[in-house]
Amino acid sequence: MRTIEISVGAFMLAGALALVFLAVRVSGINQMGVSAESFTLKARFEDVAGLTTRAKVSIAGVRVGRVTSVDVDPDYGQAIVTMAIDQRLASKLPTDTGAKILTEGILGGKYIGLSLGGADETLKEGDEITDTQSAFVLENLIGDLVTRMGGDSK
Amino acid sequence: MLRWLRRLGQEALARLGTFGRAGEVLWRALVGVTALKEFSLLTKQLYQVGVLSVVIIVLSAFSIGAVLALQGYTQLVRFGAEESVGLGVALVLLRELGPVVTGLLFAGRAGSAVTAEIGLMKTTDQLSSMEMMGVDPLKRIVAPRLWAGFIAMPLLLLLFNAVAIWGAGLVGVDWLGIDGGAFWGGMQDGVELWQDLGKGTLKGFIFAIVISWIAVFEGYDSVPTAEGISIATTKTVVYSSVAVLAIDFVLTLVMYGDFN
Numbered sequence: 049m050r051t052i053e054i055s056v057g058a059f060m061l062a063g064a065l066a067l068v069f070l071a072v073r074v075s076g077i078n079q080m081g082v083s084a085e086s087f088t089l090k091a092r093f094e095d096v097a098g099l100t101t102r103a104k105v106s107i108a109g110v111r112v113g114r115v116t117s118v119d120v121d122p123d124y125g126q127a128i129v130t131m132a133i134d135q136r137l138a139s140k141l142p143t144d145t146g147a148k149i150l151t152e153g154i155l156g157g158k159y160i161g162l163s164l165g166g167a168d169e170t171l172k173e174g175d176e177i178t179d180t181q182s183a184f185v186l187e188n189l190i191g192d193l194v195t196r197m198g199g200d201s202k
Numbered sequence: 203m204l205r206w207l208r209r210l211g212q213e214a215l216a217r218l219g220t221f222g223r224a225g226e227v228l229w230r231a232l233v234g235v236t237a238l239k240e241f242s243l244l245t246k247q248l249y250q251v252g253v254l255s256v257v258i259i260v261l262s263a264f265s266i267g268a269v270l271a272l273q274g275y276t277q278l279v280r281f282g283a284e285e286s287v288g289l290g291v292a293l294v295l296l297r298e299l300g301p302v303v304t305g306l307l308f309a310g311r312a313g314s315a316v317t318a319e320i321g322l323m324k325t326t327d328q329l330s331s332m333e334m335m336g337v338d339p340l341k342r343i344v345a346p347r348l349w350a351g352f353i354a355m356p357l358l359l360l361l362f363n364a365v366a367i368w369g370a371g372l373v374g375v376d377w378l379g380i381d382g383g384a385f386w387g388g389m390q391d392g393v394e395l396w397q398d399l400g401k402g403t404l405k406g407f408i409f410a411i412v413i414s415w416i417a418v419f420e421g422y423d424s425v426p427t428a429e430g431i432s433i434a435t436t437k438t439v440v441y442s443s444v445a446v447l448a449i450d451f452v453l454t455l456v457m458y459g460d461f462n
Contacts, residue, residue: 049242052249059253063357066364074292074367075399076390102391 086113086132090176091147091160096127097183099149099158105131107162112137115160131160142167143175149183158183224419230338231345231418243346251312251347252354256361258311259304263362266303267369270294275378284378288385289392291370296398297458300363301405302450305413308355309442313417316347317438320421321431329422344418351414352407359406401457405450412449413442 096118105113113133121128133141144165149158162177171177274287320343323329329339367389375382393399417438424434 052253053245055253056245056248059248059256059354059357062256063360066357066360069364070296070360070367070399071395073386074296074363074389075393075395102394104391 085135087135087138087173088116089131089133089141089171090174091129091131091180092121092124092176092178093127093129093147093149093180093182095182095185095188096129096149097158097185099127099129099160099183103157104159105133105162106159107137107164109161112162129160139170139172141171143169143171144179145171145177146179146181147177148181151184220423223423224415227340227344227419227422228348228415230340231348243342244349247346247350248354251308251316251350252357255308255311255354255358258307259358259362260365262303262307263365264369266299267291267295267366268373270299270366271370271374271378275374275380284380285384285388287374287380288370288389291374292367292389292393293398295363295366295370296393296402298402298450298454300359300366301402301409302446304355304359304362304406305409305446305450306443308351308358308410309413309417309439309446312351312354313413313438313442314435316351316414316417317421317424317435318431320344320347320418321424321426321434324422324424325426325428325431327426340422344422348414348418351417352410355410355413356403356406359403363402405453405457408449408453409446412445416442416445 099115099118101115101117103115104111105115113131115129116132117130119128119130120126129147141162142165144167146163146165148161148163150161151158165179270291271287274290275284278284278286278290320329323339323343329343332339332342371382371385374380375385420434420438420441424430
């Protein structure tokens with residue numbers, strides 16, 4: 049009976065350890081708390097086409113934050129993307145910083161690339177990036193191409 | 203025509219009767235939690251269905267994780283996307299393969315044993331002599347086995363997922379040479395705590411209830427002969443496996459159907 053009880057205890061413990069492993073190492077629970085040492089920026093896009101929460105935000109290809117929410121603004125028909133950016137950049141990003149939605153490789157996911165501007169003022173907590181460039185949407189591009197070719201043949 | 207109709211009616215009533223008896227067994231065993239005050243009964247069953255299943259779970263988990271990493275790698279490396287192996291393996295395991303394979307193994311390893319044990323107790327009149335002594339076999343025999351299944355299978359599922367992902371990491375990172383940072387980082391970026399781990403584990407809970415219920419009921423309801431036990435054991439494995447696969451489809455539809 050004693051060995052049975054000990055082994056059941058060990059079994060329970062192993063299950064709990066597995067849960068901890070899955071939560072921390074696999075789902076990255078400790079990375080969710082970016083808000084602790086990060087600040088929020090917003091950006092409006094015409095089209096985010098497949099950008100999801102937790103997508104990466106980068107400057108020159110280096111990760112500096114992540115997307116925390118993607119929402120739609122029904123008044124203007126635009127997408128509002130909220131990002132959590134590393135606190136180190138808190139008063140370093142100029143107000144004319146641009147945000148662009150990019151694709152990682154051909155099949156990769158969407159992410160946001162920030163390009164720094166030259167203004168003296170800097171972005172603060174909750175500010176909005178105005179200079180944005182939407183995602184590359186294949187359908188729109190083909191649509192453009194078709195209209196232009198139609199125009200030529202006139 | 204009338205005879206045919208009558209047979210259909212008999213068949214339907216028999217099926218409904220089975221469900222009714224199964225519901226009664228589940229209800230009376232669950233209400234019979236009072237017997238769980240005798241903690242040693244539950245511990246014994248946790249050992250039987252849980253601890254003794256660990257070896258098969260760990261071995262299968264490791265080989266499934268390793269195979270997934272190997273196959274994922276050979277396919278994705280052609281697109282230069284071998285860094286997604288970690289994420290793909292983790293999502294597939296947490297959402298689908300983990301709960302389903304654990305369920306099938308659990309039904310084969312633990313469910314069949316429970317059915318055979320209860321069936322043999324019934325055949326050798328142990329259950330009826332208990333009743334004669336004023337002990338409710340549903341409380342003393344069925345309830346601990348039911349609860350042990352509810353508790354043990356989710357734990358086995360967590361073990362399965364952890365070992366399988368670890369095995370995938372071992373093959374992918376240490377053997378095939380995927381960059382370790384990309385492997386684990388991509389996994390942590392893509393896997394969400396509730397959406398993937400939480401819902402997957404919830405699936406495990408639901409499978410645990412279904413399998414344990416089928417196992418104890420088939421044993422309790424078996425025909426008390428040698429042949430009856432063998433039929434009951436087979437039924438447990440077949441019904442549990444089919445139920446797990448069918449319920450998994452419905453759960454996936456409900457949980458992930460609205461591709462957000």
